[in-house]
Amino acid sequence: MRQIVLDTETTGLDWRNGDRVIEIGCVELFSRGLTGRHFHVYINPGRPIAAEAVAVHGITEEFLADKPKFADVVEAFEDFVRDAELVIHNASFDVGFLDCELELLGRGRLSSLCSGVIDTLRLAKEQNPGKKASLDALCERYSIDNARRELHGALLDAELLAEVYLAMTRGQESLMIGLEDEPAASDVASAAAALSARAPLQVLRPSAAELQAHRAVLEEIAKANKGLCLWLPPESETAAPA
Numbered sequence: 001m002r003q004i005v006l007d008t009e010t011t012g013l014d015w016r017n018g019d020r021v022i023e024i025g026c027v028e029l030f031s032r033g034l035t036g037r038h039f040h041v042y043i044n045p046g047r048p049i050a051a052e053a054v055a056v057h058g059i060t061e062e063f064l065a066d067k068p069k070f071a072d073v074v075e076a077f078e079d080f081v082r083d084a085e086l087v088i089h090n091a092s093f094d095v096g097f098l099d100c101e102l103e104l105l106g107r108g109r110l111s112s113l114c115s116g117v118i119d120t121l122r123l124a125k126e127q128n129p130g131k132k133a134s135l136d137a138l139c140e141r142y143s144i145d146n147a148r149r150e151l152h153g154a155l156l157d158a159e160l161l162a163e164v165y166l167a168m169t170r171g172q173e174s175l176m177i178g179l180e181d182e183p184a185a186s187d188v189a190s191a192a193a194a195l196s197a198r199a200p201l202q203v204l205r206p207s208a209a210e211l212q213a214h215r216a217v218l219e220e221i222a223k224a225n226k227g228l229c230l231w232l233p234p235e236s237e238t239a240a241p242a
Contacts, residue, residue, distance in 0.1 A: 003029040004084040004114075005162040007154040008094045009057040012050040015100040020045035021070060022059055024098075025154030026080060027162050029087070032169075034162060039080040040155040042067045057152040070101045082113050087165050089135055089157075091119035120165055127168065135160060142167035 006026045012019035026039040042059070044067040054060060088094050095117060099109045110117070124133035131137070135157060139146040144163045149156060206214070 001031065002084045003087050003118075004081050005029060005087040005158045005165060006081070006094060007089070007157040007161065008097055009059060009152060009154050010053065010097055011045050011047060012053050015097045018047065019050075019097070020047060021097050021101050022049065022064055023057070023154040024073075024077060025156070025158040027155075027158050028080075028084075029162060029166075032166060038155065038158075039077065041073045041077070043070050043073065044068065045070075071105055074102070074105060074107065078107070078113055081110070083115060085115045086110070086117045087161065088117060088119060089161050090121045091117050118165070120161060120168065123168060135164065138164045138168070 004026050005028075006024070008021050008025075009023035010019050010021055021043055022045050023042050024039065028035045028037040042064060044064045046069065049059065049061055049064075086095075095110055102109060120138075121133055124131075124138055128141075131141075136146060136149070138144075139149075139160055142164055144160060144167065146160055149160065
C-alpha cells in the first residue's frame, strides 16, 4: 500500500478566517517502508502571517516573498498524493486548509484525490487514553530522536510522524504477519518433538474422605442458596434405586 505522511504550516489557525497554507511537507511510504521520495514546498500566501504562527514555525513574510503561489505547485502536489492513503497528525486541520486551497482554484478536494486519511492524533488517543498525544510526546514515547525540532517545519514533522506512525502500528503488523505466515518446517518439527517428549500427566483421584468433604461444602452452598447449587445433583439423581 502506498501512503503519504503529510504536514503543513499556515499563516494562522483557521482557513475559514482567510488563513492560508505556507508550507507542505510529504514523505512516501510503500508497504510500510520509507521510499526516500518526498514533496516539499514553501508557498507565498499573499497575506500577512500571524505573529503567533511565526513563533511556532519561524516562517516570515520576507522569506516567502519570492516563493511560488499555491496555484503554481498544485499540480505537482496532486500528482504526489494521488491515489495514496494520507497519514496526518490532527488531520482535520491540514485537510481543511488543503481543501480550501484546492477549492479556491476550482479543483477537487483531497477525498477525490486520495484513498483515505489516517489521523495519528486520534489513533494515539485511542491507544493511550488520557496521555499526551502531541508529536513531541509521541516521539518521546517511541524513543524517536526529535532534537532537530526546535520549531515546527512541515517536512521535518512529516519525517518524524512517519517514524511515529510505523512505531504505533508495528505491533499490529507483527500480529498480522504471525497470523498469515506459514510456520517453518523446522518450527513444526521442534514443536512435535517437544510434545512427544512431554511426560504423561499423572491423574490423582480423590479419596473417599475427600469426596465426603467436597460433598459437605456443596451442601453448605446449596443451603445458603435455598437448595440451589449448580454442582450438586438433585436428591432424585443420587438416591439409591429401590
